[in-house]
Amino acid sequence: MTRYISLPVFTIVASLGYAAAVYVNYPLFRYYPLVKQFSFIDIPNRTLGPAMTWYGWIAIAIIPAIIAAVIGRLFLPARWRDKLTPLIWVVPFVVLYAGWVAEKSWLLGAGG
């Protein structure tokens, strides 16, 4: 598999994509567990119950990450890919920050 995909590039791009999706709350789709229904748009209908965005955040992060990882493996020289390694140290904290921004309202007592 590593002949066709750069795993560190996947981690970097997927993490940044997830952080961006969480930060701006832009999931690929929403899931309404009460009615077991997926939707690409936010349906403003209270009878559908709560919408879950978590799956959609992951999905929207993974798609560009796969493309970037394939491009990175096939077209980037190894020494350039190695230079991306320090980003591995940073991206988890970018995700944490985005998560904090998205969820801090719970901690501040205002609810989601």
Next chain:
Amino acid sequence: MTTFLLILHGLVAIALIGAITHQGLSAWRQPGPARVFIDRFRAVPALRYATPVVVLYVADFALGAYIYPAYVLDVKASLADFGFYLDIFLFQAKEHIAVIGLLLLPAYWHYWKVTPLGEFVMTRRFVTTLIMVAVWWNLVIGHVLNNVRGLL
């Protein structure tokens, strides 16, 4: 069925926490005789833990993702009704930290299985330690939240 899957989720997490803790502590160990308990705990062939950690993490993540809607419908709404916002925040943090671990797995695999063990040593240690911390956080927070009704 959800209760069975929740217990299975916890059991897989316990297996995962054992594997990643052995490996995470081993990654920082300097070669030498293992005389005390902590050294014997760390004196394991860390490379051999990479595949089990990936398999267990993905399996546990999938189980958690599958039963997540039950939490949203049955638990989160009740917690919000009673004003337990800190508990909700901790679980929301758990979901993001679980994703951090999941998305680190490809790089983790790369640095353990693809690159020579003499290269990228600090990055390998960092990634492994971060996954270990994520697993510990999620198991402890998940356990606390699972028992929140009895703790309050």
